[in-house]
Amino acid sequence: MNLTLKIWRQDGPTARGELVTYQVPDISPDMSFLEMLDVLNERLNAEGKEPVAFDSDCREGICGMCGLMISGDAHGPEKTTTCQLHMRSFKDGETITIEPWRATAFPVLRDLVVDRxxxxxxxxxxxxxxxxxxxxxxxxxxxxxxxxxxxxxxxxxxxxxxxxxxxxxxxxxxxxxxxxxxxxxxxxxxxxxxxxxxxxxxxxxxxxxxxxxxxxxxxxxxxxxxxxxxxxxxxxxxxxxxxxxxx
Amino acid sequence: MTETLNKPEGVDADYYSVGAPIADTKAPAGPIENKWTLRKFDASLVNPANRRKLSVIIVGTGLAGAAAGATLGEAGYHVKSFCFQDSPRRAHSIAAQGGINAAKNYKEDGDSIYRLFYDTVKGGDYRARETNVYRLAEVSANIIDQCVAQGVPFAREYGGLLDNRSFGGVQVSRTFYARGQTGQQLLIGAYQALERQIAAGTVEMYARHEMLELIVADGQARGIIARNLVTGEIETHLADAVVLASGGYGNVFFLSTNAMGSNVTANWRAHRKGAYFGNPCYTQIHPTCIPVSGDHQSKLTLMSESLRNDGRIWVPKRKEDCEKDPRQIPEEDRDYYLERIYPAFGNLVPRDIASRQAKNMCDEGRGVGPMVGDFRRGVYLDFADAIARLGKPAVEAKYGNLFDMYARITGENPYETPMRIYPAVHYTMGGLWVDYDLQSSIPGLFVTGEANFSDHGANRLGASALMQGLADGYFVLPNTIRDYLAKGPYPTLDENDPSVAEARTSVEDRTRRLLAINGERSVDSFHKELGHIMWEYCGMERTETGLMKAIDLIRSLRAEFWRNVRVLGAADTLNQSLEKAGRVADFLELGELMCIDALHRRESCGGHFRAESQTEDGEALRHDDEFLYVAAWEYAGGSGEGEMGAPVLHKEDLAYEFIQLKQRSYK
Structure with missing residues (x-):
């Protein structure tokens, strides 16, 4: 699959953030959503650009650490956690917007990481x-x-x-x-x-x-x-x- | 370094030396059922008014850490609690599915403290310390009482009583559970108790903080250097004692069932400061995980082995059937190999046996699922019989969440087609060496839960990790640490004390160095390569030549890491690449020690299977005459970052006074 990602990048709690567009080719439908971001981060690192910060830990849907706003849906289109969402839920060529949780009580710390x-x-x-x-x-x-x-x-x-x-x-x-x-x-x-x-x-x-x-x-x-x-x-x-x- | 240092014989001489033996000196003499009562009586008390003057640092907020933090806080000590996650509730204990053992004998099926003790020692393949294991069984019943009082919603029967089930490797029903989320419910209980103490002011919580160094002053553990993962600030925290409850190190294999952040850094930093590492090679490979689907994989997902209670494991009898739809393979062409080889225990044999037999079937070419490398790495776990016998609703009620998880990850429906499973690294029985008081070889440094080596020997039985974490945290540590704290408060340490300054400087230097290398390879690429080496040569089956090769490979990989890793970003900000780099640097040292430990132990026991030591039927063959001991390794230093000297082996002889040694048999 080939995807276009629009990802919220923000350097720190008080910095101004913005959506940055990335093209990610060759994504397998069996990847989890976060594995897809891992692939992007490996590529950014190779290009000398700082990887996107996001929270995740257990990656089996129970710790509650991960959580992304995916094209306007909390945890994306399926009824599951972001780490248990798989790329087979998306279409080839799709544009996906990825943002942090947004709430006064959950200030952004960096990129997609918030303080809960x-x-x-x-x-x-x-x-x-x-x-x-x-x-x-x-x-x-x-x-x-x-x-x-x-x-x-x-x-x-x-x-x-x-x-x-x-x-x-x-x-x-x-x-x-x-x-x-x-x-x-x-x-x-x-x-x-x-x-x-x-x-x-x-x-x-x-x-x-x-x-x-x-x-x-x-x-x-x-x-x-x-x-x-x-x-x-x-x-x-x-x-x-x-x-x-x-x- | 020890004075009685000598060289072992043969190839081993190149890898390590042998130091003076060690022994636990804290367990009192006398009948085993009296030891814990006696120890609690002999351990000094601390007057309630003095407790608030005594401080304890606890690293990690899983079952062992959160339970200890809450209990010490309730007792009135001043506790500082640390976790790298954003909240103490995230610790990886939360992912434990199956259940927690306790010798309650609610089923009147012949269970007792003694039987739980016996099963655990036997399950550990006679490589655990009897005294610690007996105590674990003894306090197990209290854990259930405590958790119920906190509001842990265990499964219940219609009459309102607690339900139990039987679990991998035992013949009684002593496992308490909360559907497939027992770890979550127990951890939330401990977390809430901890939060209550935070509100009460007895516990100070430092979330998103990672311990990067241990402070040892005058031979005593007195604090830690931690990095605030949000601001990057390097902080000094001092206390009268330090407790490591930082979990296991299965992520040395890159792919494991551990959380992404699970790491060995707290333990490894303490090891480098003098804490002995016990039995590092004892790794548990869990039989019921979802097989690997491709190179992108970031972790493996466990499915509770409670599935083995009702699911039947099989592979096709003939290789040519392996590509077929399993539902088209008739009964007579299926090999229910565990039921065939182990008629008494069948699908419920201990984890190490179930895992190795799955590997054997796949190595024979009878594995199922997609080809990964040269093999199909999977076996069937079939619920067709259970669904026919119990009905789909009953199976759904017991295992619904596990079936859903499997369906989500694989895209297949396990109610209709058999699940595929394959073993994955799950738990590390090894850990820092501790005595009966859970104190390491550094006075004032205590180690609890999976982070220590103490209770599971060479193999852990199902539903025993939650039991050990909570036993250590609620009941054992709070009683033993007071004996140490009663001699305090210890002299006030200054931030400028040489021991503190040295620890802090070493962390700052290391951070600077990681960021300055600016090489060509990512941290993950090193981690994956290390994982491949460990899985190939220090995984389910180990050989002398393989381990020697692995040690060479790890050494050159580590050298390359310090020359060629690329860590971007800055030190004074949230920097996840930097966090990972520090953890992988420590895994690269631990991996070598694990291989040396596996190399020196020329026997098979529990999760450690040396191909050179097996019976004619291919079962693990122990050598009690030579290896009836705990291997406690002392760090031997190195001149530069990433360089290690040959470690020193200290043996703790295991005496079996109460249980008779037997070659383990589940046939």
Missing amino acids: TAFDRIIQAGGFISANTGAAPKAEAILVPKENADRAFMAAECIGCGACVAACPNASGMLFMGAKVTHLGELPQGQPERAQRVAAMVATHDAEGFGGCTNIGECSHACPKGIPLDVISQLNADMRKAKSGRL
Whole structure:
């Protein structure tokens, strides 16, 4: 395959960025999208030009480190992570625009690399169960109905990649936050801190510069793990109950 | 250097020398089931009020690092935690799929601490230290309790109880799991516990930071030099103790199931500063990975070996059938070779055996899938029987995400046509040598999880890596490190102290030098070439001549690297080429040590198969009379960048007091 890439290049957090056009010939449809960028980077290096910076680590769709806006779609045209996207999803001769996640809360560090530590700070605010090492009761002491365990697992599949924020016109982080609130809220172990968790996480989310949810649904559509929109309903319900002291 | 240095015999004399033996001195005497309780009792306590005056650096935020960071933070120590990724939640523990073992005996199928201990020692082919392994089995049950309390959503039965499954290489069901994403769920649990401590102020987090040197002052590990990967700033971090939880070094093979960033640099820098490297050649080649499709490949993807519980592995009986559609090959023309050779364990034999037999089938010309080089490198993993027996929905519920992943990568539908699998480098049992306290040969330097050598011997059983990472992080290290910290706080170090200045200068010089070479080859091209050498000569099967050849090849490749690598960009900015260059430079040194270790160990054991040492049936043949020891290698220095002296071998004899040595058999 022969492709035209328009890639966002930006030297540093405060530098001005621009889209730069590259031609990449001889791409195999079996390559992953990031392997295609590896090929480009090898070529740039050989030409004495600095390679394009982008994040990736596990390259098997679970660490959440990679994430590119590909021709306007977070993680590209398939429902998967950028690292699991293969070139067979594109057409020969296609022009592909590659940009970083764009959100106030995710500043660009260089080229396609952004700072997503705002997500870590939301977790710090309350995305945990306080259980010091050694203080745990026996695992079988508390039964968890399979239905709840399965729903908790579904929500806990979130990989924290940030595609939901990048896809949302409001750059809202509510799918990410809703997933965590649902994961912990489905479990008996998560009940004692449920009210303060949701309140603290929402406060941090807003302070970090993420927008609010207006029920558009782009987040869930872009989510490589298919986290459903109803975790946001759960988040809102928990928040209302927490504020009115009913949780 | 040691005073009792002597030369080994034969060809080995050119490659290394032998130093004084070493031994663990921390495990107490007495019955094995009392040792850990005794050690915890004997280890000094630190008064809660004094803990905040004591600081610990932890490098790596996988299961071992995040769990240790959270636990030490909860206890009140001052922790500084480092990871090269953008968030501690990315560490590669997250990619572990299958499960975590624990001796809970919930299935009442005869499991016990002793049986988990026994299975792990046997699975490790009798090359692990008994005391460490027993403790691992002992704390395994606590791990499950801890994780459930944190909200880890393990699979459950309809009654609300935890579900278990059996896993590669054992006959009991002791594996806890969260679909095919157990590592993710356990890591998120540890990550959340760590973030809670960051919020509480007990842990300071340094993400996008990479450790590039260890600071050793007066013989004690006292800190690290780290590079801020965003600004390029070289930073000095000092503490009372340093913990390396930096994972394994499978990426020395370039293609492996490790993450792109997984590297040996933290371990290797510590090794160069005096930490012995234990059994570097013990590498685990995992049998169920998606085969290589071409030269562009950047990594290999593992599929959980839980697939072997229900999938049946086969190749065509006849070479001429290898190109056929597998569904057209009748039952009588298929060779279910693992079931044929190992009737007792069948498709569930340990990983090293399953991998080697797959290689044997392909070497015989009975491999399937596309030609890669001269061979078809793949065997079938077939779910047709399982789908007929259990129904498609049941198979989907168990393995759906793995099937989806396979379909995405290969473009084939595994519900309809058998999967193709081939072995890939997955885990390194070797690592820095540690004693029972997980302390390395440098006082104050502790090593946990995959980064140490301690628990898996020459081969790791499935679902044991997650167990070891969390055992070390939650329960072992926090109890042993206090014995060291109780003697602190250690004297305040100045940034101008010669030990600190030397470490810092060496990092700055090395960075400058990498950027100044401006040669003609990319870092990746060196990495790929090293990977080919390692896979060919230090992979699934090793020979004396092959290893000697590999050592020569690695030495000349390393020399070329320092003459001809091209690293563009600047030191004071985010520069991924520079990051990779430093990691590959260290892999180029590690690769040589791995080959020397593999050369000197003239026996086959676990993941280390020496072609010269096999039984008449082609099974691994150990030589307990000669090699019943851990090889702990001391770095011997070199005059310039990339130059290495002949390493010094220190042997730790393995005494099996509780388990009887047997030639491993899974027939």
